[in-house]
Amino acid sequence: MAAKGFVEISVEGCKGCGLCVHHCPVKCLSLKMDDTNSFGLHYAYLSNEETCIGCANCAVICPDAAITVYRKSKAV
Amino acid sequence: MKDGYELVYKRPDTLLSKRMHYCPGCFHSTMHKIIMEVVDEMGIAEETIGVSPVGCSVFAYDYMDIDFQQAAHGRACAVATGIKRSLPDKFVFTYQGDGDLAAIGTAETIHSCNRGENFTIFFINNAIYGMTGGQMAPTTLEGQKTSTSPYGRDVKHVGHPLRMAEMVSQLPGVAYCERLVLNTPANVRKAKKSIKKAFDIQKQGLGMTFLEVVSNCPSGWKCSPVQSLDFVGENMLKYYPLGVKKDVTANSN
């Protein structure tokens, strides 16, 4: 568990706009091109779990508040 | 949650779980979200009253867990005036698009600003009429193609796009006026600070607070949400410059 952060993205809450994918500084998000949610939209998912830094840029830009972000606790 | 991790961002509680009807990537959703984040952070959900317009955001009341009134087309500022005057301790805001605020509601907007009413106007400017099918708005850019300006806006024929923030900032009743944009995470974070500042100024009773948001309309502009960011950056912000246009608190803090 090396990653500094991770995100949970609501499959049904996502509209597949791609703004989170565009703004992730480490490019660890992708749109699921081989699947859709019940609205027929290609939802976003964490495609590279190792590199997420938990910066929350994706969640801040997500219009539909579909992303929850966690970051590694400082005090271990 | 995994062990050793802490929550750094979650959906604001006051934003209802209902799916918003806006198109993918529309900044209306972003703006709803961050207004509710500020309301949550200030702990004022019980004391905040919104007024929704006619236009894409007519159903804003469906998504925010606060009191709301829906106004007739263009009359949001008149309705908000009545609400704020009768309930002066509440935080009152209007949420209006360019058709509602800068076309049919121009008179209400200008006069409520001029009277220095103590509420906040959120003006969402995406330079097009989204709800009715992409017609030209007062704020449509010169040369911009819409369904009613298929060859591009001809300013000789229909006039120039209105810069509302610059216009209302000239009025003595306006305490705070700023133009924002929601195209990057940094700008979204900045916009949240401005919303909070507007509510703080409203609490002090200093006059009208007016926030214009340069917005997008991927469906009306006929582009992808990511491409709409380019149109915002390359075209919208050139004609609609960001920044504080007026701030009566600037010297006092």
Ligand code: SF4
């Ligand atoms: S938290 Fe930051 S690094 Fe992680 S997915 Fe979101 S934008 Fe990318």
Ligand code: SF4
């Ligand atoms: S920004 Fe939000 S709605 Fe858009 S693709 Fe990412 S998670 Fe989905």
